Amino acid sequence: MANILIVAEQSGGELKKGTLAAVQLANQLGGGFDVLVVGSGVGGVATALQGYGAGKIYVADDAVFGNYLAQPFKAATVAAAEASGAKFIVSTAGTFGKDFLPRVAGAIGAGMVADCVGLAEGGLFKRPMYAGNIIATVKANTERVVISVRASEFDNASPVGGESPIEALSVDVGDVAARFVSFDATESERPELTEADVVVSGGRGLKDGPTFWNVMNPLADVFSAAVGATRAVVDSWDEVPNDMQVGQTGKVVAPKLYVAVAISGAIQHLAGMKNSKTIVAINKDAEAPIFQVADYGLVADAFQAVPEFIEKVKAAR
Numbered sequence: 001m002a003n004i005l006i007v008a009e010q011s012g013g014e015l016k017k018g019t020l021a022a023v024q025l026a027n028q029l030g031g032g033f034d035v036l037v038v039g040s041g042v043g044g045v046a047t048a049l050q051g052y053g054a055g056k057i058y059v060a061d062d063a064v065f066g067n068y069l070a071q072p073f074k075a076a077t078v079a080a081a082e083a084s085g086a087k088f089i090v091s092t093a094g095t096f097g098k099d100f101l102p103r104v105a106g107a108i109g110a111g112m113v114a115d116c117v118g119l120a121e122g123g124l125f126k127r128p129m130y131a132g133n134i135i136a137t138v139k140a141n142t143e144r145v146v147i148s149v150r151a152s153e154f155d156n157a158s159p160v161g162g163e164s165p166i167e168a169l170s171v172d173v174g175d176v177a178a179r180f181v182s183f184d185a186t187e188s189e190r191p192e193l194t195e196a197d198v199v200v201s202g203g204r205g206l207k208d209g210p211t212f213w214n215v216m217n218p219l220a221d222v223f224s225a226a227v228g229a230t231r232a233v234v235d236s237w238d239e240v241p242n243d244m245q246v247g248q249t250g251k252v253v254a255p256k257l258y259v260a261v262a263i264s265g266a267i268q269h270l271a272g273m274k275n276s277k278t279i280v281a282i283n284k285d286a287e288a289p290i291f292q293v294a295d296y297g298l299v300a301d302a303f304q305a306v307p308e309f310i311e312k313v314k315a316a317r
């Protein structure tokens, strides 16, 4: 019997790195962990996780899990939680975990610690509140606890060797009330925002959608970076899709390098990027709050500074 069950996040049969942050939390909690892999054609994900020290890897591999729907994923997680006997059920805090984990908590009568950023003494958990301005220390009073992990706050666990046994899990998903209709994925050659080592983000100072891309594309190219944006941008310009939003109500990122171009630095934006390892800000207003979190700040017009910055980076290589 393991203390923890980790529900792996995968997309199209590829393991998402955030799962390894969940493994890291499990290592800190201690007591051993099992893993659940849910999807269709996800044998490779289970194999990829075999060297991380799980007691067992449950695999619910069925066409019914091929296109994500919360209800079947909840059913699989509840079944795996029963099989494993785990006290803590853990997954990532992105859109995946946000959608199905509360249903798991409801189904098994567990308390929920959402957006866990660390552990505190005495079996307590840390989580951000008020756009990350306060870190609350919370206690779950229930016997079992569901936890979503903010991946940007944990290092990825390293392999420990060994080969965890894989066990097929049969799941009765029951009557599924929702029906999968379609999935409109944004096609991009660039890395995924939450997985990228470098993120370059643009703000409203970039004037309009086409100009945003004229400035940001070459900058992203030079760093092989993911491109992010502020809410002001995704709300206003059709050319910049919503899934690029970084911030409190967007994605939370903590890359090695975050370049903020013509972004004022509103607290809701900072909530999504201020833990980046190195922050570079380019803004023509020296008083812009983004400079308070920036490691390197350039007070300049982005339309002039970004092309010069790109040339300097290229020349330095």
Ligand SMILES: Cc1cc2nc3c(=O)[nH]c(=O)nc-3n(C[C@H](O)[C@H](O)[C@H](O)COP(=O)(O)OP(=O)(O)OC[C@H]3O[C@@H](n4cnc5c(N)ncnc54)[C@H](O)[C@@H]3O)c2cc1C
Pocket (backbone or CB within 6 Å): 202, 203, 204, 205, 206, 229, 230, 231, 232, 233, 245, 246, 247, 248, 249, 250, 251, 261, 262, 263, 264, 265, 266, 267, 268, 269, 272, 282, 283, 284, 285, 288, 300, 301, 302, 303
């Ligand atoms: C409940 C709630 C949730 C929110 N969630 C989010 C969120 O998740 N993410 C998010 O980003 N925002 C969020 N917001 C919105 C947030 O409050 C700000 O409005 C938004 O982040 C501002 O975006 P911006 O920096 O692009 O625009 P602005 O604040 O308008 O800043 C534009 C900046 O560009 C600079 N600039 C202009 N021209 C140039 C130039 N040529 N060269 C260089 N600099 C230039 C200006 O000096 C200015 O600092 C949320 C707001 C609320 C109320």
